[in-house]
Amino acid sequence: MAHILVPTDFSKNAYNALFYATRLYPNEECIITLVHSFENLFSTNTSRIDIGRNEQLYDELERAAFDKLDTLKHEITLDSEGISLVIDMVTSAQPLYKIVNKLIINTNIDVVVMGTKGSSGIREVFLGSQTVKLIKKIKPVPVPVFVVPQSATFQAPTKVAYATDLKIDYAQYPLEIIKEVIRTHKSKLYITHIYNQMSPGQTVETNYRKLKHKLEDVSYTTHWLSSITKMEDALGLFINEHDINLLVLMYHKSGLLKKLFNKSFVDKLSFHSEIPLLILPESF
Template identity: 30%
Template structure:
């Protein structure tokens, strides 16, 4: 199976770090990597007309940067079954992602996150939030600033077991198959027992993961699920965090609110957000 991986780029160090992570994560897997750049002219101020003689060199420079990025990725790759393409488009990042999804049947979008600045800490950033909220076909793998690749021996999958597991769970399994990772299932709840529905969904999940190494972990209710997840990641040497982006879920709350540094969700590991299938 050949994976189709989309790596949007603004030519920043963060975007390149995400590209490197993707190359290493899929080092042993046939893939086509699509490096995409959405070009938009910004900061035009009050000028009513911008001449083509000014715009065209900017566009050509961006196209050259995109080709150079592709060549750089080829040099970094260690797999002859890796192929590389570029997608240059005009408009928004989201337009570019949607075009790639439609034209190339993308399996995964890999993005770098810039990290937070200032007194309040926003974990993801506006571009990542936009993609998470609007992409409904492919998972989004968010690679934190300066994140270095480590073979993902352990994947974390927090879940409330409030919904039946459908096609979404296949994304977790596909990720685990890349490097034979074990899966840590994390349930955070102040109640001592599960409801009948939760038990049924848990049994369904166990059946889905029968061919994988997995562990079930139960934590008491924290004041903040963000703290609980962050602590579990640190204490258990987790390499990748995965979650399904259900409506009214923890992720939905996470992407809406600025989070204070000392209380926040500051994972230093990649975070895969899996879109729900309606």
């Protein structure tokens, strides 16, 4: 039974992410934990003098949040007829990442699914939004994060591209979430390595062998994309040519993603703002 955590601020893009989450594991019962933080409302209206008023305010905000979560629960249940779901609700005035960390530790969360706001949201994802902050602070048990654009209409992730710089020692990294997606949706997996040298290099070839070993029980094709100047052009062209509907990236501080996470790449990716992302944390 998969356990999915879905943060929500009750916006349309958050609901779109929730809808996507309900379709990730269509063949098994899922637990979905809806999470809402009213940190901003509470901190803005808190009195430093009247402690009693603060407690009353907390209770009021908590009740209001639970009412909204309950409405959201009924709405997604109606939109998910025939899908076996168990929906839990959690709300708190703590920062979102603290709530998420506690739930990951205490309730065995498998994945997090978050929404983002179209092309501008995509830019925020790569340049330091709440999504990236959450990814950085998911500790001590990092989990994969699906990022679903507001403009995305649900498509089963049947064509999955994993863009990698192959600078990671894959012997240390489990890739079960990718394999689960492939098996569940009978997806095609495209391993894409973009390099700007005449040849990939020994380290890349060694890590590629380790990656192949990790993926030996699923089918995939490998694509070596040479791009001397603009890596984002090569990846964008690949996404178009193969009708990719899920892009997998590993979040880490150096290598391919550091080069890709710039304005040029983000502007290019904005044209693909309907494509959900699966981000594997750096220490995953």
